[in-house]
Amino acid sequence: MTPKQRTTLARMSDGDWHTCRDTTGNVLSALYRGGYIRCACDGPRIIERLWTITPDGLAALEATE
Numbered sequence: 001m002t003p004k005q006r007t008t009l010a011r012m013s014d015g016d017w018h019t020c021r022d023t024t025g026n027v028l029s030a031l032y033r034g035g036y037i038r039c040a041c042d043g044p045r046i047i048e049r050l051w052t053i054t055p056d057g058l059a060a061l062e063a064t065e
Contacts, residue, residue, distance in 0.1 A: 001064055005031055009061045012037060012053040021047055036060055 001009075004027045012018055017040060020028055025046040031037045036057030040050040053061070 001060065002027070002030075005036075006064055007052055009036060009057050012051060013058060013061060015052065016045050017050040019048060020051055031057065034060075043059065 008020060008027055008031060011020075020060070026028075028037070028049075028051065030044050032039070032051075034056075036054060037051045042049065047065050
């Protein structure tokens with residue numbers, strides 16, 4: 001897991017939904033493909049969608065601490 005991916009997961013670890021405009025679509029795409037995050041709906045751009053961490057994402061985050 002890259003530092004940017006870990007930071008993004010850490011920001012989502014509160015369980016709330018986030019739009020993640022402060023990260024790149026590549027980070028979100030990689031986390032989504034890995035099953036670490038999920039989106040609420042399909043938006044026009046990946047950075048405009050609402051995202052939250054999955055249980056697998058939380059476990060991966062805890063494993064990297």
